[in-house]
Amino acid sequence: MNLEDIARKAGVSRSTVSRVLNNERYVSEDVRERVQQVIDQEGFRPNPAARALVTRRSKIIGTAIRQTNDVFFGDNSYFQMLLQGVAEAVYTHDYAMLLWLSPSSEHRDKFTRRVSRDRNTDGVIITSVTHNDPLLANFLAHKRHFVMVETPPSQYADMVSYVTVDNVAAADEAVTHLIEIGRRRIATITGQMNIQDGIDRYEGYKRALHRAGLPLDPDLVVYGAFLKHEGYNGMKRLLPFAPDAIFAGGDTIAVGALEALAEAGSRVPEDVAVVGFDDLDVARTSGLTTVNHAVQLIGSTAASLLIDLIEGQLEHPQHVVLPTRLVIRRSTVAGA
Amino acid sequence: MNLEDIARKAGVSRSTVSRVLNNERYVSEDVRERVQQVIDQEGFRPNPAARALVTRRSKIIGTAIRQTNDVFFGDNSYFQMLLQGVAEAVYTHDYAMLLWLSPSSEHRDKFTRRVSRDRNTDGVIITSVTHNDPLLANFLAHKRHFVMVETPPSQYADMVSYVTVDNVAAADEAVTHLIEIGRRRIATITGQMNIQDGIDRYEGYKRALHRAGLPLDPDLVVYGAFLKHEGYNGMKRLLPFAPDAIFAGGDTIAVGALEALAEAGSRVPEDVAVVGFDDLDVARTSGLTTVNHAVQLIGSTAASLLIDLIEGQLEHPQHVVLPTRLVIRRSTVAGA
């Protein structure tokens, strides 16, 4: 069943059917109706491969998620929320979504090659970019459409499109909250220092301390990663230095820290107040004060942006900074 | 950059390049090498649309996940594990994966239409099928390749391919465990009774009681759904009847039940033992005794099976039943 068949059944030409299908002008109302009727009745859908071949558009966008074992799994609902957002935008724009997940066995560069060589997609949403990531260089070199869903490494900042939040300001706000509730020995367990989000949140931490006239104590800084056990181990390392508050670079880190605190018999928030970042599902269940940034909204915004870029509605590069909101729960304010 | 360009650069014909690309015989070694070199050097990848147009194969399989708001989210890691498994198989077979998620606003039938009309994929993995699901009927009618990752409604059982576990036997084993640790007032909170997995697990519950000579007390049966709050509410309903054990149709249900028990001041497992089903991440963290079925393995098995079906290596329909394993934790045995 193809255009020609529909055309014959409706007594018109291929071209006219194509016009109806693509909702183009220059088709009289009665012809349009007759053709549409045949299309509906036959349940006809144009062959996407044939269409893609000539238009050079597949109407498919990709989402590349690396580090799946560590990050895609676990109490980390970040990627589900992101995907849900992407799915929403993809749905309203009548696109489809291709998902690239990296199996644990696959080397980073292999994944990069796989994603960057793919020709099925019109553009890609990329996550978890590290500094000197080959993916970015590759995409830029081949002028492929892509949108990052985090702050890019600074040297790329004005060459790539991204959707993010102001991590520095949000972290600053979170730490300032700790200061306002009277904490003075505020420690931090950071995310990766080769991921811009990790760096920026640490920067916000320093900024808040500085403004309040508090010293930056190296004993109170643990460089970690966005993983629960990093929070757990980091907290163990911090305990001897008796912090009265922890700013964690991410909620998963915070959850790990909470576990270590519970084991050590420290009361939260009386002895140690804890703030996270991301407002994952787990933050809600564990009463964690955290920075909420609507991850789902980031996903849908990024996908819409990507589609606009693909369709030439917008010029590359575009930068979107979405607002954040500090959510106060009982890990910093008892009874909150 | 197309086949013709590569051919010219290598001093051969289009057809020869195609043969090299598809690893066909009847190409002399030196020519093959020369062509491959040009391909590598130019970083050439054949246009998937053109290829798909003539072969009628896209080498893309779809995964359709409905009910995203309720199920895809939350402490439910089921779909992440499944996707990870699918991704693995897709990777080893050099396919790609299209993901269909239903936005919360989308009506079930609309989603069905969207997925079933899609022509980008060679086959689809479908989840969360309910009885009289239009998706099944539609796929069968159009002879599209698909694999279910759960037990199909019984009337379809011998017409569709699926990968599942023996839910009846596994539930029986779980409830028998409760009986063996001395429980006699064993209640259950079931999953949906229009999903075969829900029905089968309830069936296993009844079977275990019957074999042990225990009565089936209607007061101890709550018909619920695979959601945390269903477990919570269900438990509240059960409390007045003083059960000494709960068999939950799913881990999310069990977690909700645990919360209600904690609120009511019941000790687990001393007063009430709890068993779940699925062994989600949350079961591990909350020490829940549960039935483990390797969800990731289900995903990869289903994807491999689907690809074999597509490529004609296997005849439709195929049934795979994977083993389960009861994992005993502290929700039934103190100190486990």
Next chain:
DNA sequence: TCCATATCTGGGAGCGATCCCAGAAAAAAA
């Protein structure tokens, strides 16, 4: 009334692969 313009319709060319077939070259058999 005639001509310019806007609206509608149809058919050829082309997108970039694969598949099939024909013919050349090499290898094996007579």
Next chain:
DNA sequence: TTTTTTTCTGGGATCGCTCCCAGATATGGA
């Protein structure tokens, strides 16, 4: 050496669309 078979290579046809252009018809202005 000649014939038969196998291996290798090239080019035409084809998949099902969209795009472009040409021609037909309708509309409006002089």
